[in-house]
Amino acid sequence: xxxxxxxxxxxxxxxxxxxxTNEEKARNEARELLYTxxxxxxxxxxxxxxxxxxxxxxxAQQSRLALRNFVLTFxxxxxxxILLSAxxxxxxxxxxxxxxxxxxxxxxxxxxxxIRLGDFRIxxxxxxAAAPWFLSQIFRANLHVAYLALxxxxxxxxxxxxxxxxxxxxxxxxxxxxxxTLTPGxxxxxxxEGEFFVHALDRKxxxxxxxxxxxxxxxxxxxxxxxxxIQDVLDVSRIFGALK
Amino acid sequence: xxxxxxxxxxxxxxxxxxxxxxxYALYVIMHxxxxxxxxxxxxxxxxxxxxxxxxxxxxxxxxxxxSEVKATLFSSIGLLIFSGIGLLxxxxxxxxxxxxxxxxxxxxxxxxxxxxxxxxxEIGVGIGVMAVMFSIFFDISTGGSIPNDGENLGERDE
Numbered sequence: 191x192x193x194x195x196x197x198x199x200x201x202x203x204x205x206x207x208x209x210x211t212n213e214e215k216a217r218n219e220a221r222e223l224l225y226t227x228x229x230x231x232x233x234x235x236x237x238x239x240x241x242x243x244x245x246x247x248x249x250a251q252q253s254r255l256a257l258r259n260f261v262l263t264f265x266x267x268x269x270x271x272i273l274l275s276a277x278x279x280x281x282x283x284x285x286x287x288x289x290x291x292x293x294x295x296x297x298x299x300x301x302x303x304x305i306r307l308g309d310f311r312i313x314x315x316x317x318x319a320a321a322p323w324f325l326s327q328i329f330r331a332n333l334h335v336a337y338l339a340l341x342x343x344x345x346x347x348x349x350x351x352x353x354x355x356x357x358x359x360x361x362x363x364x365x366x367x368x369x370x371t372l373t374p375g376x377x378x379x380x381x382x383e384g385e386f387f388v389h390a391l392d393r394k395x396x397x398x399x400x401x402x403x404x405x406x407x408x409x410x411x412x413x414x415x416x417x418x419x420i421q422d423v424l425d426v427s428r429i430f431g432a433l434k
Numbered sequence: 435x436x437x438x439x440x441x442x443x444x445x446x447x448x449x450x451x452x453x454x455x456x457x458y459a460l461y462v463i464m465h466x467x468x469x470x471x472x473x474x475x476x477x478x479x480x481x482x483x484x485x486x487x488x489x490x491x492x493x494x495x496x497x498x499x500x501s502e503v504k505a506t507l508f509s510s511i512g513l514l515i516f517s518g519i520g521l522l523x524x525x526x527x528x529x530x531x532x533x534x535x536x537x538x539x540x541x542x543x544x545x546x547x548x549x550x551x552x553x554x555x556e557i558g559v560g561i562g563v564m565a566v567m568f569s570i571f572f573d574i575s576t577g578g579s580i581p582n583d584g585e586n587l588g589e590r591d592e
Contacts, residue, residue: 267457274461282464289460296499297453364446381442 259302264294335374347392362412436575438492448490455483463560473556477563505569512562
């Protein structure tokens with residue numbers, strides 16, 4: 191219901207914007223209204239989605255999710271056991287199965303906790319598809335940092351970037367932070383409620399980061415981009431209005 | 435009093451790592467008679483995984499996973515397994531912890547009985563060491579202020 195009111199407010203604001211083309215003050219007010227309502231809409235939508243997700247996960251679904259987590263964790267752990275042990279006689283494999291079940295029982299809610307219910311296979315496929323891009327990015331950044339370090343003048347220009355990410359879940363924040371840190375020249379200093387603090391070695395590195403290409407890739411891999419962001423819609427509509 | 439860290443990277447990475455640390459600990463315990471490692475080392479790693487959980491998720495949440503009572507219980511169980519196997523050998527008529535004698539119960543050749551016996555002892559040691567490691571850290575992080583102790587000692591006089 192709240193969303194409906196806010197959407198109406200946005201429509202109203204658009205109307206004012208279109209009509210009052212020559213009155214500067216009204217335009218500004220309308221724009222402000224638009225921004226505020228857009229912000230509230232995205233927040234309300236996010237909260238509503240969260241509430242829905244929590245309501246969905248009740249009773250049978252909760253236990254099914256726990257079972258799915260248990261089985262997935264078990265297979266991951268058993269693969270890890272085979273990797274460590276490399277003994278394929280019945281005795282050691284049985285020990286491995288018992289140990290994997292024990293650990294999966296102890297911490298089945300840790301490994302896959304809070305991961306969105308995206309299709310696991312799609313995520314894996316997208317990860318392998320995106321891996322070459324990440325590797326090439328790291329390779330290029332390596333060359334750039336080597337150039338900075340070896341050139342006699344050392345043209346470094348250290349700076350702290352601060353930006354708000356549009357990613358939503360913990361796991362994608364961590365994935366983004368670790369990819370930034372893995373790329374030479376940039377280090378994630380801190381994340382405070384979706385706001386990233388990144389140390390960059392020079393202007394070029396900082397510029398490449400601020401284009402948000404890495405963020406988009408991670409959103410794609412972890413299936414976050416399937417959301418339609420209200421801000422994106424507004425951006426598009428503004429361009430559309432200008433064209434008209 | 436250890437509170438949960440508000441650094442999301444540390445929390446998430448710890449959550450992903452803890453199951454693998456625990457499995458590695460069990461691997462070290464179970465392969466102690468084939469490769470380096472054994473009950474004590476594996477137990478320490480297992481205890482460290484719980485300590486990592488306590489450090490990253492705070493005392494209150496860690497209590498739901500491994501409480502003081504459970505730690506005491508597990509340390510006793512570990513000691514019971516260790517000394518039980520030792521005494522079983524003694525009862526069967528040989529020295530304390532002389533696993534060769536277990537072959538009469540397990541119906542295997544003495545060499546295999548020794549292998550299984552030492553595995554059992556290592557499991558016992560692992561459980562005991564894990565529980566003791568955790569309870570030492572638990573006591574340090576609460577600063578010795580366990581509520582029940584307060585009632586039994588000094589507090590009433592004030």
